[in-house]
Amino acid sequence: MRRICVLLLTAALLIASCKKEEPKKLTLGDWLGKMKVSDSQSLPFNFTLSLDEDGKYLMKMYNAEEEITVDEISVDGDSITIRMPIFDGHFIGTFSENTMQGNFVEESKERSVPFSAAYGKKDRFEVNDPAEVNISGIWEAYFKVNTEDEYPAKGIFMQNGNKVKGTFRTKTGDYRYLEGVVTGDSMKLSAFDGSHVYLFMAQVTDSTLDGTFYSGRHSVQEFLGARNEAFELPDADSLTYLREGYDKFDFSFPDPTGKMVSLSDPQFKNKTVLVQIMGTWCTNCLDETRFYVDFLEKHPQLNIELVALAFEYAKTKEKAFEGISRLKERTGADYPILLAQYGTSNKQKANEKLPMLNHILSYPTTIYIDKNGEVKKIHTGFNGPATGEKYEQFKKQFAETIEALTQETGEISAD
Secondary structure, three states, rough: HHHHHHHHHHHHHHHHHOOOOOOOOOOEEEEEEEEEOOOOOOOEOOOEEEEOOOEEEEEEEEEEEEEEEEEEEEEEOOOOOOOOOOOEEEEEEOOOOOOOEEEEEEEOEEEEEEEEEOOOOOOOOOOOOOOOOOOOEEEEEEOOOOOOOEEEEEEEEEEEEEEEEEEEOOOEEEEEOOOEEEEEEEEEEEEEEEOOEEEEEEEOOOEEEEEEEEOOOOOEEEEEEEEOOOOOOOOOOOOHHHHOOOOOOOOOOOOOOOOEEOOOOHOOOEEEEEEEEEOOOOOHHHHHHHHHHHHHOOOOOOOOOEEEEOOOOOOOOOHHHHHHHHHHHOOOOOOEEEEEEOOOOOHHHHHOOOOEEEEOOOOEEEEEOOOOOOOEEEEEEEOOHHHHHHHHHHHHHHHHHHHHHHOOOOOOOOO
């Protein structure tokens, strides 16, 4: 009898050991993520988890009106990898049912930011006190104050109670959709867009801002601001221009097949051409690319060619073209994106590739060329959807410029 009991027990243990262990699962619903940008400060952002029709995890991240869908999430045991759409950044770490822990890594930039997340519907920032001020309106701001690299910015904010939405515009673009609070006399704003990790903290009065801007863990900038409804940044069409002695813009860079492409090629002959200087790592460039794709789809009759010159962080040519392919697939961009540079986005090196320009001040920058090959306009930076009225102005001006260059009759709608 004893022997039979031992055999039965052994069989039961074998059956139990052979039983497949249930895979760990994440709780679906609302989560709060945090990126540690310094020893004392963390950037919060909200996201949700759900399952798609194939039963795979789907993540949606939120910044004010912006919604970013992430559909490349893989789990193995208690390990998790979340790859951002388009950009090369990814979360890698471990998870339990209600928590995540790890790092947000951008290998091409050699950057890493500690990351954690907790399940549950939570406010982006804690509000401990009623707002003592309302920062709605326009602000004249300066970043990297009292340094040789000081630069101006235009703050555009809308506050409702404690909650604040808005952005900072600069000469080279905007800091996209910022969301946060004013609690007491403190302003807190953040954005995580799959690439950039932005946290703004400031002491505020009715007329001043005194703060610190964290960009991931690699950059900390002091900034000051003053309320100024009349403030405006320099004209984006006046910052970049052809150097004296040059009357044409040209380039010669490879496409993914290795073929060298230049403006003298037949596909550009007798056509209006837009040359977009950009990078697949650049969120303002992504906003601009989406705008161009939408515009071209709505106006297929235009005799216009668009070509992009990509300046990439990726360490190898193969990785750079992989990023370009990913951007084209995700945005639907069917125009050529050529590899101008890889291994760095250094603007001085970029200028060596395009010596006819006085400088490359910003990614993106767009050169407008008429059908005779004459440069008619160079637009520095891009004011994306987060800038509201400025974005609407840009769309109208862009349509007018393209109409003039293509000599189209009738109005071209930018909507």
